[in-house]
Amino acid sequence: MLKELRQRVLVAAKKLREYDLIVMAGGTVAARDSETGLVVITPSGMEYDDLTWEDMTVIDAALNKVDGARKQSVCSDMFMEIFKARSDIGAVCHSHSRYATAFACCNMQIPVITTTQGNLVGGPVPCTHWVHPDPHEPAYLRDIVETIGFGFACNIRNHGPVVCGRTVEEAIENIITVEVTAQTTYIARQLGNPDYLSEEETLRAYQFCKSSVGQG
Ligand SMILES: [Zn+2]
Numbered sequence: 284m285l286k287e288l289r290q291r292v293l294v295a296a297k298k299l300r301e302y303d304l305i306v307m308a309g310g311t312v313a314a315r316d317s318e319t320g321l322v323v324i325t326p327s328g329m330e331y332d333d334l335t336w337e338d339m340t341v342i343d344a345a346l347n348k349v350d351g352a353r354k355q356s357v358c359s360d361m362f363m364e365i366f367k368a369r370s371d372i373g374a375v376c377h378s379h380s381r382y383a384t385a386f387a388c389c390n391m392q393i394p395v396i397t398t399t400q401g402n403l404v405g406g407p408v409p410c411t412h413w414v415h416p417d418p419h420e421p422a423y424l425r426d427i428v429e430t431i432g433f434g435f436a437c438n439i440r441n442h443g444p445v446v447c448g449r450t451v452e453e454a455i456e457n458i459i460t461v462e463v464t465a466q467t468t469y470i471a472r473q474l475g476n477p478d479y480l481s482e483e484e485t486l487r488a489y490q491f492c493k494s495s496v497g498q499g
Pocket residue numbers: 309310377378379442443
């Protein structure tokens with residue numbers, strides 16, 4: 284079931300490898316089917332190079348597996364909490380990409396330093412508040428959902444970014460943008476004192492992109 288969405292999630296997941304955002308099996312991609320509310324999510328602990336669309340797992344809101352031979356990602360509960368909190372979100376992805384994770388390890392938000400970050404993500408990427416040895420702890424999951432708020436991304440403390448999109452293609456574009464922004468910020472700070480976009484400039488960049496860029 285949901286073959287087309289499972290194929291799209293696979294293509295998106297492989298882009299994380301293509302852009303060097305994940306090492307081995309260290310990432311998760313999921314998309315929600317708008318008709319059924321079911322979620323397609325990457326499997327647990329499998330290297331992305333080996334995945335086929337049939338390895339994508341289909342789960343329901345109670346985290347029951349509905350289709351697929353593989354065990355679902357360990358992030359399933361986190362992703363489902365985000366989907367439940369945000370009806371406008373169609374996809375979520377997560378990686379341990381180096382530069383974004385470095386910001387999370389320093390408890391620093393990734394600022395809006397480029398108009399591209401404003402265009403696509405629409406704001407800075409804040410860090411969550413605490414680390415927990417059990418990633419299924421309800422307070423830990425609530426912290427992630429609340430830190431994302433009405434935005435599209437957060438950076439889990441000492442762990443890595445969680446980024447959303449209206450579609451799975453948009454979510455992947457956003458998480459790649461977050462990593463590039465983190466890297467650009469790091470480089471710019473070596474060079475001097477970078478300028479950052481104001482809230483108003485960021486909003487204008489975001490609105491411009493959503494109304495003017497792309498094929499419609
Ligand atoms: Zn992780």
